[in-house]
Amino acid sequence: MLVLDENMTRxxxxxxxxxxxxxxxxxxxxITPLRHHHQMEVPGEADATLLLMPCWQPGTYAGVKILNLFPDNYRRSLSTIIGQYLLSSAKTGEMLALIxxxxxxxxxxxxxxxxxxRFLSREDASHMVMVGTGRLALNLIEAHATVRPLKRISVWGRDTNKAxxxxxxxxxxxxxxxVAEDLSAACSDADIIACATLSDQPLVRGDWLKEGVHLDLVGAFKPTMRESDDTAIRRSRVFVDTFQGATYEGGDIVIPLQTGVLQEADIQAELRQLVTGERKGRQSSDEITLFKSVGAALEDLAGAILAYETVRAQV
Structure with a gap:
């Protein structure tokens, strides 16, 4: 069985x-069953979260991720996200890799x-605002720069030293x-705004958004958390990674659904529908698009297979 550490995985x-x-x-x-999502009490600290995320392709690969999210790990200089992925053969059941x-x-x-x-931001998007300074931030910037001609990055965080x-x-x-000291000013000039925080209250206001901006929300993974306000929802065409996950777990979608600001019919598409061409993404240069991601086990399986096959080919 292959064992891939952090550097090998990257x-x-x-x-x-x-x-x-x-x-x-x-x-x-x-096949992607609904993931197990458990809250764990940590005495004297914020609650932690245990995630169990299975997924499989019949006859080829199967996998499960066990992930711990401890919000107060920064006090110990540890990562917020700690976990492992176990990849198996979906034909024989053999354990293939621990990633x-x-x-x-x-x-x-x-x-x-x-x-x-690729489906939702303007093709000429050049200015990205990154809201949040944690582990995801640099990855989000590098990934967005892979698909769009980014020339300028504005970074906002509560801790300016981290920014x-x-x-x-x-x-x-x-x-x-x-470093962006004024979040509202930075957002008002952005082509892409990516948020990766653990905020309980909206950080990005809809009144700040210029026409044509794309809002990418990947933090606030609990139903009580939120990175955008009602005005942002009202002004945007809303898309999600999966209907099942985003309407159940992500506060940026769950709360507006509960209050009536957003109806399920208002959600334009999930990512599968964009990829297959069943639904269209951006339809004009001036519309505002919003993408809410809470993560799906199929994303982990895709990455695990890629990592396993890449390393195996090098051995």
Missing amino acids: AALPFPDLIGAIGAMFASDC EGGELTARRTAATSALAS ARLVEQIVALGLSAH
Whole structure:
């Protein structure tokens, strides 16, 4: 059985290949049961979350991710996301690979956003605002830059020191970047706004959004969390990674559905429908699009297969 650590996993999942693999998996007939989502109490700290995410392609591959999300791990200088992915043969049941789950999750999440961006953001999008400075941030920037000609990155975070360190990492990738001190001003000039936070309250206001912007929401993974306000929902054509997940788990969708701001019929499409051409994405240069992602097990399976086959070919 192959064992892939964080560095091996990262090297085996280049974004162009990963974006393609996830697109192909969304269009396939893989089986994705509703994931197990459990809240775990941590005395004296914010509650943690245990995720169990199975998925399989009949006769080829099967896998399950076990993921722990501990919001207060920053106090211990540990990653918020810790986990592993176990890939198996769906023909014999043999265990094939154990893949570092945090890196797999970060890269497949960013790649899924980039895949959606191909259908939803303007093709000439050049200015991206990154809201949040955690592990996902650099991955999201790199992934979006794979599909759009980004020339300028504005980084906003509650901790300006973390934002400054992220800017240094972005510049090392060859992109122009700076710390955004005024989030409203940055968002009002953005072509793409990506949010990856654990916020309970909206950070991005719909009144700030210019025509043609694409809003990419990948944080706020609980029904009580939110990164966008009602005005952003009202002004946008809304898309999701999966209807099943986004309408059940993501507060940016769940709360507007509960209050009547959004109806299920208002959700334009899930990502599978965009990939297969069943539904259309962006239809004009001035419309505002919003994509809410809560993650799907098929994304992990696509990444795990790609990583396994890439490393195996090198052995």
